[in-house]
Amino acid sequence: VLVPLTIGGLSMLVERFLLRRIAHLDHLYGLLLTFGLALIFEGTLINFFGVSGARYATPEILQGGLNLGFMFLPTYRAWVLVAALAMCLFTWFMIERTRLGAYLRAGTENSQLMQAFGVNVPLLITLTYGFGVGLAAFAGVLAAPLYPVSPTMGSSLLIVVFAVVVIGGMGSIMGAILTGLGMGVIEGLTKVYYPEAANTVIFLVMILVLMLRPAGLFGKEA
Known part of the structure; x- marks a missing residue:
């Protein structure tokens, strides 16, 4: 508290x-x-x-x-x-x-x-x-x-949080929530099946999303 x-x-x-x-x-x-x-x-x-x-x-x-x-x-x-x-x-x-x-x-x-x-x-x-x-x-x-x-416990999360916000879409609260949960599941599954890519999978998803939808999955176009 x-x-x-x-x-x-x-x-x-x-x-x-x-x-x-x-x-x-x-x-x-x-x-x-x-x-x-x-x-x-x-x-x-x-x-x-x-x-x-x-x-x-x-x-x-x-x-x-x-x-x-x-x-x-x-x-x-x-x-x-x-x-x-x-x-x-x-x-x-x-x-x-x-x-x-x-x-x-x-x-x-x-x-x-x-x-x-x-x-x-x-x-x-x-x-x-x-x-x-x-x-x-x-x-x-x-x-x-x-x-x-x-x-330093939060430093390593800053870039991941930034990626989640970009994927979800700037200004979308629900987009950030759903994207955070989804990326957590994807990263967890990657750790199980291909651990070498666990630290980069989120950024690969971010690149794909930005290429297909620059405003993010739930963001609005300017």
């Missing part, structure tokens, strides 16, 4: 005092700024804690496993699957089916018009940014008992 709230709050400060200053520029500048900040935070934490990582024990209530007949599923991995799906569906519902989500989508299309209607668009963007980063922190908490907790 504390990690998503803390990291989300920190990200809101970053958006308010740094990203907002370059909001009128191309989105690439925001990407470069946040990437640079990530390197600074990562290097600072490595200086204090090193890169070896530390183990985070699985909660006692989620230890053990489930015998499904055709496989043995660890209880904690089942919990991670359920929690991740629940959070994905909650995010989709908030953005696509609520008035707050409608304000957010309208604000990204025409912020000046929304402000003329009395909507505080800058505050809405700050809260949305904090919620998005808080989701990333929540994912880190879920991964803690599965992978060593270290400053």
Whole structure:
């Protein structure tokens, strides 16, 4: 509970005092700024804690496993699957089916018009940014008992996450959810039948999708 709230709050400060200053520029500048900040935070934490990582024990209530007949599923991995799906569906519902989500989508299309209607668009963007980063922190908490907790535990996932977003289509929440699940299944099957290609199969899929549908599977053409 504390990690998503803390990291989300920190990200809101970053958006308010740094990203907002370059909001009128191309989105690439925001990407470069946040990437640079990530390197600074990562290097600072490595200086204090090193890169070896530390183990985070699985909660006692989620230890053990489930015998499904055709496989043995660890209880904690089942919990991670359920929690991740629940959070994905909650995010989709908030953005696509609520008035707050409608304000957010309208604000990204025409912020000046929304402000003329009395909507505080800058505050809405700050809260949305904090919620998005808080989701990333929540994912880190879920991964803690599965992978060593270290400053670099998220670095290897950045390029994979980028590929998933590109395949699903920019701006499509459901596209990102379905693509993430689909790519996870494809990568898992590749590890079983052809392990050598497990680290590249997602990028091969991304190349094929971009060749056939540049906007992504669920994205809209400009």
